[in-house]
Amino acid sequence: MERTGHDEPGGRRHPIAPPAAYCTRRLTSALQFFGVDINWPTVIVSLITSLIASYIGVRYFTGPKLRAERADAAKQNIRREALELIRKATQYQRGVASSLQRKNGQADANDGAQALRFIQLSSDLTWWRRYSIKRRCRHVFGKRWTATAELRGEPISDDDSVFILTAALLDRSPETGTFSDGLMQRAFESDPSSPLVAKLVRQLERLSRAR
Secondary structure (H helix, E strand, O other), X not given: OOOOOEEOOOOOEEOOOOHHHHHHHHHHHHHHHOOOOOOHHHHHHHHHHHHHHHHHHHHHHXXXXXXXXXXXXXXXXXXXXXXXXXXXHHHHHOOOOHHHOOOOOOOOOHHHHHHHHHHHHHHHOOHHHHHHHHHHHHHHXXXXXXXXXXXXXXXXXXXXHHXXXXXXXXXXXXXXXXXXXOHHHHHHHOOOOOHHHHHHHHHHHHHHOOO
């Protein structure tokens, strides 16, 4: 049976107070018993102010800090990937990595995989750095490989080279260039003393700085 109140002598009935109001009155009475006076409007305003301040702190201070940390991690990963390519290019330039030399016109699908790798690693950077990296990838790895890599959104997996090669074969748009128009391809087709190899090293150094 629903409780609607309690009886007092004389037949008067008092409704039961809601739990929150009841607890508030009891807490106020207890605190007043110990000499503590509570101004509930002030307490409520202070609580709301604290919640707003906490939200602003998380939104405008913690958020940028996390984004900055992710950007720093992305730059480090990009530098690590680029330094490995620089190492190979300089070895080829010194004539100690002849196995890297490529046949004329025979494109390497790893150029597409590398373009994909750099584009994905740049996702936590500012928009202008992402644009710079894409532009650098077009120059280093080739327009067609980079255009195909930009269409790929899934994480990198073992079948990326196959995917990129298949997608590039299906893409016959003249705007995306050819398989072998990238500086990487042309440099490794050339003699180690070619200026193209030195130019490749310089471009990779800029890419290592996320530029």
